[in-house]
Amino acid sequence: MEFSYLIVTNNRVADLSKTLDTIYSSIDLQKEEVLVYIDACEATELLRTSYPWVRWFSGTKKISASPARAFLYPKALGTYLIGLDDDAHIITSNHKEVLRTLFSNSKVGILAFKEVKGIFESDVEALEEVGTKVWCYPTNDFIGCGFAIRKEVYDATRGFPTWVDIYGEEPCLSFEVLDLGYEIWFTNQIAVNHRIDRDKRKLQGKNYFRFEKQLQNSFFTFLNYYPQPFLPIVKLFYHNFKKYALQDGTYFRLYFKVIANIILNYQQKKKFRKPISVKTLDKIRALKSLTY
Numbered sequence: 001m002e003f004s005y006l007i008v009t010n011n012r013v014a015d016l017s018k019t020l021d022t023i024y025s026s027i028d029l030q031k032e033e034v035l036v037y038i039d040a041c042e043a044t045e046l047l048r049t050s051y052p053w054v055r056w057f058s059g060t061k062k063i064s065a066s067p068a069r070a071f072l073y074p075k076a077l078g079t080y081l082i083g084l085d086d087d088a089h090i091i092t093s094n095h096k097e098v099l100r101t102l103f104s105n106s107k108v109g110i111l112a113f114k115e116v117k118g119i120f121e122s123d124v125e126a127l128e129e130v131g132t133k134v135w136c137y138p139t140n141d142f143i144g145c146g147f148a149i150r151k152e153v154y155d156a157t158r159g160f161p162t163w164v165d166i167y168g169e170e171p172c173l174s175f176e177v178l179d180l181g182y183e184i185w186f187t188n189q190i191a192v193n194h195r196i197d198r199d200k201r202k203l204q205g206k207n208y209f210r211f212e213k214q215l216q217n218s219f220f221t222f223l224n225y226y227p228q229p230f231l232p233i234v235k236l237f238y239h240n241f242k243k244y245a246l247q248d249g250t251y252f253r254l255y256f257k258v259i260a261n262i263i264l265n266y267q268q269k270k271k272f273r274k275p276i277s278v279k280t281l282d283k284i285r286a287l288k289s290l291t292y
Contacts, residue, residue: 003032003096004078004151008068009086010039013047015195020051022089029053037072039063065144066169069160081154085145088194091116091123095190099148102136102185109153109182110174112142112290114191126193139186140287141174146192149173153182163224163269167210168217175225178284179276186290212254215240219262220269227275 005023009016016036023034038044038058048056057072073081080099084090090113092098102111114135120126157176160169174184218236222229245255 001031001033001077001079003027003080003082003099004076005032005034005082005084006037006069006072006076007035007084007086008037008039008065008072009041009044010062011041011043012086013043015087016044017047017050018195019084019086019089020047020054024051024053026090026093033077035072035076037068039065039068064165066160066164066166067162069144069169070162073154073159076151079151080148081151082148083144083146084192085194087196088115088145088192090146090190091126091193092190098187098189102187102189103148103150107181107183108185109150109177109180110142110184111148111190112139112184112186113146113148114186114188115143115145115194115292116191117194117196119195119197120193123193127191130188130191134189135291136185136187136189137288138183139290140178140184140284141290142170142184142186143290144170145194146190148190149177153177153180156180158274161272163220163272164217165213167213168221171221172225175221175276175280175284179280188291208250208254211240211244211251212258215255216258216261219258220265220272223270224273225276227278227281 005027007016007019020034020036027034033055034053035055035057038056040059040062045058048054055075057075059068063071069083080103082090082099099111102108114130116126116129118126118129154173157173157180159173161172164172177184215236219233222232222236226232241255244251246252
């Protein structure tokens, strides 16, 4: 098996159907496979009969994105594991050729794809957002809606963290891959259309849910991976207090809710502490960040 496409989904039946239809139009089921984890959603379970070529997995209790990925990815058989969100699909027709070419460099552990956000009339229109200039460079992170990782590299890590629910699992895996001596490359030679309605998102305003999850998970990421986490944690809370909590009553309440949750969960989550080397951390800080 050469390629495995992996998707975690919850309550996005129409989006998932579109993503699966797009994948099916370009794969060879003799050499490729598709795995989907349904995170406690009865409506999505009804899709099983419509897509019998998918390897389906599910749970009756919602566990969220990162634990679901942690469960799903070890099940894959492919040499290369392609991670997609249920509302994202690859819009680059030659992505498999590009993957083979870039992964021919044995140092590359993860390839981060270019994310194109929005609802478009066609993939051709979406591709216009990518531009004509080719980008390919070492970076320090990836986006879960579109990336690929060597299976042997994923298996050498602890995988996606089960102690993170959502918003923060990618940096954890990135730290472990880089600490093993592999590299993460960003390339816009492979692009995914993340089918987010940007106008609708703007009307929704501030994302309080994301703020809460990212603040809490960032604390534990620093705690579990940084050799000396104290100062980065202080800076994290100072920045979020000044930029968000002081400017908005809901952010203020969530800020202190996060602190309470950290106190409650500290003993349990610090068990996952496995600091990366100072050399790896210096490399991460020196690397160019992703181009969004």
